[in-house]
Amino acid sequence: MPTWYESQIIKDLMPILGARAVRGLETNFFLSRIYTGKSALLKVTRYLEAVLEKEERRALIITDSFTERFVKYIDDYLQLINMEYKIWSGVLPEVPISTIDEGAKVCEGFKPKIIIAIGGGSVMDTAKMILVRYERPDQNLFMILPSIGAALGLRKKIKYLIAIPTTTGTGSEVATAALITDNSRDPPKKIEVVHEELLADITILDSDFVKDLPPFLTKATGLDALAHAIGSFTTNWGNPYFDAMNKACIEEIVKYLPRSYKYGGKDLEARSHMQAASTLAAFGSYGNQAPGINHALGHSFGKIFNIHHGIAVSLFLPYGIAFKAKVTDKWMQLCPIFGIETENKKRESLLIELIQSIKNFIHSVDGPTCVKNIIGPKIEKKNYFKNIDNLANYAMNDAVTLTTYRPINEELYKKIFEYAWDGSFIDF
């Protein structure tokens, strides 16, 4: 079944929706209550102790088979306030809809008042969608319209959704969006669900939960955050709030991702800064506005070729910037962050320099910037080009496409995918 944003009417109306708007200032700004550092767990525990009645102290912990081990970090705190809890570790990567239904059934049996999501982006997104399924079983997940559509009226059964991320990059813990997979399509398609009521009420950022993040996930989720911040900075929904957050985020990532990737848990300072960068990127991008067409390209490519989200969206980052550069100069503000002198340089050479610097940065943490260089899984050229129509179609029908500066269609998407095979510079 198509989503609301695949409707031709919506696509046709999007360009005129902002006609009377002050650029970027017709958007809202949704934030969670965020607790950071070593005292975060105790502060949240004390808060819950004060606001929950004794019979309301029932928590469902949503996690997966890998992140379930982190439950031991919160067990003492839950016991401190006699919180009865149940662990459900049935989350799967890519969030198939069947797991959402399964989690909602667990809620119906256990009747929690609190949901605690411990894990990466898939865990966060599954928890958000379980909240919807449990409270609004009548709601068609493909037709949830953000903000101006309709209120969902959640939180009648669940009082608090608490997010404890174990990765540093997806930012889902502070975002109003969830990515799920529609397996009824062939090939399966990523679906974005966006609504402010999906936002976690409380987010806990404690470096204990991310200190053992393996190198691959450190780089992949860190590059996802970079793609959020840069992609968002160069969309036309940006405003001074988001611009400030995105710029700060990019500076943090340029400084701390290489350290966090190289030294892992031995460099807790870098880990903590990447936690902050991750939330900054989500506030500044898909938490409140849109992360740019590199996410539409990456969603489509990642799903069809089974490539990690962060690797896929950062691979397409340079192409997205170059494509939008035909109609905006905003990318120029990023030059100083990448150490590029702008004086007495022509626009075209500056753009080439910026794109190369961003590619160099991605390479510095062993990320690919063209499809033919991806290893694990290696993609055959013939297979890639055989799928190029599907790739373009899925990117065109991605929610992010509605928010791009520059008009785009399937033919242009196809051309970008073609250029991305060997890293050609976007010259159209």
Ligand SMILES: [Fe+2]
């Ligand atoms: Fe992302």
